Amino acid sequence: DAKTTQPTSMDCAEGRAANLPCNHSTISGNEYVYWYRQIHSQGPQYIIHGLKNNETNEMASLIITEDRKSSTLILPHATLRDTAVYYCIAGAGAGSYQLTFGKGTKLSVIP
């Protein structure tokens, strides 16, 4: 798995967009970018993933740069329930069974 770098923590005002960056400069061509989040004392929850194109689902949008060396997770209207640790993972390409979780970004949504 490629190494990822995320800020340790971020704050976001309730109702505003939360933009969480991730650097994955060593990502290989067949490795996907995954985002998960973990709310306190629960198991990590899948949010979104992508390979090259930007992706959107009911939870978030994923913007991947053209060179694929970085990406941004966007929560369009953050709520207090979005307060969690967000993990960016680049990996699980061909022949890889596992995803390697880093330390993630602690997002605090402020009222």
Added chain:
Amino acid sequence: DVKVTQSSRYLVKRTGEKVFLECVQDMDHENMFWYRQDPGLGLRLIYFSYDVKMKEKGDIPEGYSVSREKKERFSLILESASTNQTSMYLCASRAGGMDYGYTFGSGTRLTVV
């Protein structure tokens, strides 16, 4: 709704006991994983299985074993529990192929006293 179910949410065991943590998934996934999570250390892979009766060591297998007799069930065994195995244990499953992520269970918080 697809699910990964861990048998216990909280567990307290004594030092030296043999401990079984059970995980069941209903998604027909080929791959299953056991992680432990500790403050400041993140998620660390203990063991994983890519098929029935198959297992591979992860990053921290010492003191643990696993069993996968059926596709839907993956058990983590602490042969002789020790206090340094007090942790949150997370089970996950994943379909085969590159374009799939994990589905996690809710976790088991194990305390060894």
